[in-house]
Amino acid sequence: MDNALVAEDLSRSYGDTAALDGVSLAVERGEVFALIGPNGAGKTTLVRALTGTTTPDAGEVSVFGAPLGALDENRISLLPQAFSPPERLTGRELLAYYAGLYDESRPVEDVLSEVGMADEADAWYETLSGGQQRRICVGSALVNDPDLLFLDEPTTGIDPAGRRDLWALIGDLADGGTTVLLTTHNMAEAEALADRVGLLADGRLVEVGSPDSLVATHGGESRLVVETDAGPDALAGSGYRVSATRGELTIHGIDPEGIATAVRALERAGVEYESLAWTQPTLEDVYLELADERAPEEPATVGGAQ
Numbered sequence: 684m685d686n687a688l689v690a691e692d693l694s695r696s697y698g699d700t701a702a703l704d705g706v707s708l709a710v711e712r713g714e715v716f717a718l719i720g721p722n723g724a725g726k727t728t729l730v731r732a733l734t735g736t737t738t739p740d741a742g743e744v745s746v747f748g749a750p751l752g753a754l755d756e757n758r759i760s761l762l763p764q765a766f767s768p769p770e771r772l773t774g775r776e777l778l779a780y781y782a783g784l785y786d787e788s789r790p791v792e793d794v795l796s797e798v799g800m801a802d803e804a805d806a807w808y809e810t811l812s813g814g815q816q817r818r819i820c821v822g823s824a825l826v827n828d829p830d831l832l833f834l835d836e837p838t839t840g841i842d843p844a845g846r847r848d849l850w851a852l853i854g855d856l857a858d859g860g861t862t863v864l865l866t867t868h869n870m871a872e873a874e875a876l877a878d879r880v881g882l883l884a885d886g887r888l889v890e891v892g893s894p895d896s897l898v899a900t901h902g903g904e905s906r907l908v909v910e911t912d913a914g915p916d917a918l919a920g921s922g923y924r925v926s927a928t929r930g931e932l933t934i935h936g937i938d939p940e941g942i943a944t945a946v947r948a949l950e951r952a953g954v955e956y957e958s959l960a961w962t963q964p965t966l967e968d969v970y971l972e973l974a975d976e977r978a979p980e981e982p983a984t985v986g987g988a989q
């Protein structure tokens with residue numbers, strides 16, 4: 684396998700906190716790998732250990748087959764989560780400043796247009812909106828045309844249209860052979876971009892797989908969500924597994940071909956509803972299941988097995 688990045692048994696503690704607890708990971712060349720996990724799981728620490736911006740207590744990192752210390756810095760780039768650029772510079776000047784740090788760099792104008800900032804390029808960075816600033820930050824990570832790009836929460840604060848533009852840009856970079864490792868709290872982002880997703884929890888990589896395989900293994904069942912004031916007993920005796928939250932009944936385990944029958948059961952039971960939505964499990968369900976961010980919700984079984 685042709686790996687861009689290999690980490691073996693990385694550990695990093697801050698006092699009593701084990702931010703990384705034996706993380707091993709390999710990312711193939713040209714792959715987009717998304718790290719997800721709750722606040723404090725260790726994602727930023729892992730990115731920092733992989734880029735040499737923090738030194739792990741134990742473990743090894745190699746990039747393009749060489750130890751991190753021997754790497755040509757022109758080949759990698761990091762968009763950190765927190766970015767404090769020099770003050771009193773415009774977006775264009777900032778990108779030119781970062782471009783000047785490399786032996787070879789891309790034309791600043793090209794990068795400005797890629798991140799959608801060509802029109803605001805002459806405004807001072809500190810006067811830009813949060814999302815516009817984040818776009819300039821993303822641009823600063825692209826000026827050296829890296830082979831391996833680390834993006835720590837790249838789209839935080841960016842509006843939905845801008846986020847889609849950045850997803851397209853990241854997709855294009857990957858299609859062009861750039862390896863991308865990103866962290867995100869946006870599961871749609873991970874699902875849209877990543878070839879593989881790794882879930883970090885308490886400093887450990889607890890699950891790695893393609894979005895589809897993770898959803899198939901951990902996502903749970905398809906379901907029909909009914910917007911109604913009816914309670915969970917409304918379908919008693921029907922054999923459906925039903926759970927209720929305020930204003931909603933969820934009928935679990937409904938495949939597309941079972942939708943019509945479930946709707947007839949609702950009508951037979953006299954359940955009045957505002958809307959119906961059939962949903963398939965997503966990466967968000969996987970996340971909630973694996974990261975255990977909510978108490979497990981056991982659907983009440985009404986009237987026996989379906």
Ligand SMILES: Nc1ncnc2c1ncn2[C@@H]1O[C@H](COP(=O)(O)OP(=O)(O)OP(=O)(O)O)[C@@H](O)[C@H]1O
Pocket residue numbers: 697700701702720721722723724725726727728729
């Ligand atoms: N410089 C530091 N000093 C002390 N503790 C730290 C430091 N950096 C990280 N930690 C701790 O290490 C743990 C992992 O933090 P990290 O920032 O890597 O998590 P994260 O998954 O990136 O979180 P978030 O999603 O909130 O950005 C946390 O408990 C954090 O408080």
